[in-house]
Amino acid sequence: MQQPQVFKYNYAFLYQSMAVYATTLAVYLVIRGMMHEEFSQVFYDPVVYLLCIIILASALAVVYNVMMRRRIEIDGSVLALQRAVRRVEIDTKDVRGVRLQQERTNGIISRAGLITIFTASRRRPIRVVPYNFERSEELTAAIKAWAADKAHIRARRGRPRTPRHRP
Numbered sequence: 001m002q003q004p005q006v007f008k009y010n011y012a013f014l015y016q017s018m019a020v021y022a023t024t025l026a027v028y029l030v031i032r033g034m035m036h037e038e039f040s041q042v043f044y045d046p047v048v049y050l051l052c053i054i055i056l057a058s059a060l061a062v063v064y065n066v067m068m069r070r071r072i073e074i075d076g077s078v079l080a081l082q083r084a085v086r087r088v089e090i091d092t093k094d095v096r097g098v099r100l101q102q103e104r105t106n107g108i109i110s111r112a113g114l115i116t117i118f119t120a121s122r123r124r125p126i127r128v129v130p131y132n133f134e135r136s137e138e139l140t141a142a143i144k145a146w147a148a149d150k151a152h153i154r155a156r157r158g159r160p161r162t163p164r165h166r167p
Contacts, residue, residue, distance in 0.1 A: 004075035005142050007133045018058040025051040074142050094119050098147035
């Protein structure tokens with residue numbers, strides 16, 4: 001019997017944001033400490049409070065997401081979306097269609113996609129963002145293989161870009 005493929009939630013972005021805000025706070029404290037005679041005056045600055053609140057909120061987001069234990073399991077004909085309190089299982093017989101939408105951007109995320117699963121038993125479709133999970137390319141390929149002939153790739157929305165011709 002084949003082991004199910006398990007894709008866990010990716011916490012890298014949350015850890016990186018916490019590290020960036022903590023580094024910003026440390027640099028700000030050092031620079032402001034050099035400008036004042038007394039270092040204790042720095043702690044009354046509202047920017048310090050704001051950065052501390054942001055770091056605390058990021059830490060709470062990490063703890064919340066770790067407690068949720070989100071993951072996707074693909075085992076044969078069943079795709080399971082699992083959290084700490086709920087498990088949604090989708091059989092391929094129940095699937096009406098799967099849309100794989102690829103979007104290429106020049107921003108931080110070089111390639112973001114969205115997978116929308118339409119089922120017969122649910123009114124609203126199930127949306128999965130592969131970037132939020134570890135091994136996102138493998139996850140996209142696994143869902144595409146799981147859906148088989150019901151999957152179709154949707155091109156990027158927007159007006160088509162025409163090549164510019166120089167005179």
